[in-house]
Amino acid sequence: MALQLEHVTKRFGAVTAVNDVTLTIPEGNLFGFLGANGAGKTTTFRMILGLLEPTEGTITWNSEKIDYSKSHLIGYLPEERGLYPKLKVKEQLIYLGRLRSLDKATIMKEMEAWLERFNVPEYAEKRVEELSKGNQQKIQFIAAVLHKPKLLILDEPFSGLDPVNVELLKEAVIDLKNNGTTIVFSSHRMEHVEELCEHLCIMHHGRPIVYGSLKEVKRSFGKKNIIIHADMPLDELAEFPGVVKMKRTAEGVHLQIENEDVSQKILSHIATKGFIRKFALEEPSLNDIFIEKVGAAYE
Numbered sequence: 001m002a003l004q005l006e007h008v009t010k011r012f013g014a015v016t017a018v019n020d021v022t023l024t025i026p027e028g029n030l031f032g033f034l035g036a037n038g039a040g041k042t043t044t045f046r047m048i049l050g051l052l053e054p055t056e057g058t059i060t061w062n063s064e065k066i067d068y069s070k071s072h073l074i075g076y077l078p079e080e081r082g083l084y085p086k087l088k089v090k091e092q093l094i095y096l097g098r099l100r101s102l103d104k105a106t107i108m109k110e111m112e113a114w115l116e117r118f119n120v121p122e123y124a125e126k127r128v129e130e131l132s133k134g135n136q137q138k139i140q141f142i143a144a145v146l147h148k149p150k151l152l153i154l155d156e157p158f159s160g161l162d163p164v165n166v167e168l169l170k171e172a173v174i175d176l177k178n179n180g181t182t183i184v185f186s187s188h189r190m191e192h193v194e195e196l197c198e199h200l201c202i203m204h205h206g207r208p209i210v211y212g213s214l215k216e217v218k219r220s221f222g223k224k225n226i227i228i229h230a231d232m233p234l235d236e237l238a239e240f241p242g243v244v245k246m247k248r249t250a251e252g253v254h255l256q257i258e259n260e261d262v263s264q265k266i267l268s269h270i271a272t273k274g275f276i277r278k279f280a281l282e283e284p285s286l287n288d289i290f291i292e293k294v295g296a297a298y299e
């Protein structure tokens with residue numbers, strides 16, 4: 001039971017937007033797509049949604065071609081947000097819900113529950129154009145999930161939201177996942193993927209250059225980080241064997257090291273030189289992995 005992409009390629013004339021992508025997204029998974037602008041995320045989503053035909057390759061859901069006439073299967077929050085500005089939120093959601101074959105009573109019930117959850121019950125009677133961008137986004141998210149889709153595709157769901165709304169949306173996404181929804185989302189923000197996803201891929205020039213479970217991706221990267229806060233000069237550690245990178249911080253240094261063994265050597269080396277307030281060995285962050293793999297600073 002899974003969403004499967006096999007050797008999927010999409011070309012627009014001379015541009016190869018998606019290049020021979022093979023991915024499996026298990027049912028019930030929360031899967032993150034990372035990638036710089038133009039990496040091919042939205043194009044991949046549009047192919048999954050049936051809005052674009054792959055130039056080559058196949059996309060299946062539970063081993064069958066996706067039947068797009070079953071409109072209840074998929075929910076989609078597009079990157080280009082778009083609601084009808086003049087319509088009231090209620091009218092909008094009724095219209096979109098009817099397109100998904102929901103009856104009005106069900107739509108109203110779901111709508112009220114979601115507006116309540118997002119702390120905006122009064123929005124039902126407001127016209128979309130009266131709402132801020134972030135609040136419109138919440139309405140569009142509701143439109144994407146009103147019919148309880150099995151597969152939910154969210155293109156940059158957190159962009160443009162303030163921190164409080166990011167948290168509200170994250171919780172909603174986690175609840176949907178816990179109820180069995182398969183969720184695929186893209187983000188430019190590493191920490192969102194790091195926090196939410198069990199599996200991820202990093203797209204680069206149309207190809208997944210990193211793909212797997214978050215744990216495995218971090219483990220196989222090999223390098224680790226050390227955070228040191230200490231009352232002593234630490235600059236010399238930049239030259240210490242096994243240290244890949246060093247960044248000075250207000251209280252000490254952050255080091256990237258080749259592997260775990262280096263940390264013990266550094267600790268022994270500095271132990272007699274002064275007072276160490278903090279010495280912590282940490283997993284690499286997705287940002288570290290992204291920067292190395294994509295070869296460019298990102299945020």
Ligand SMILES: Nc1ncnc2c1ncn2[C@@H]1O[C@H](COP(=O)(O)OP(=O)(O)OP(=O)(O)O)[C@@H](O)[C@H]1O
Pocket residue numbers: 012015016017018035036037038039040041042043044079
């Ligand atoms: N309809 C189209 N016609 C021609 N080229 C396209 C079309 N759609 C996408 N592309 C190109 O395909 C590549 C991938 O674009 P895509 O929108 O999938 O990237 P993305 O990873 O979603 O980027 P972003 O983070 O900026 O949304 C880009 O080079 C883009 O210019």
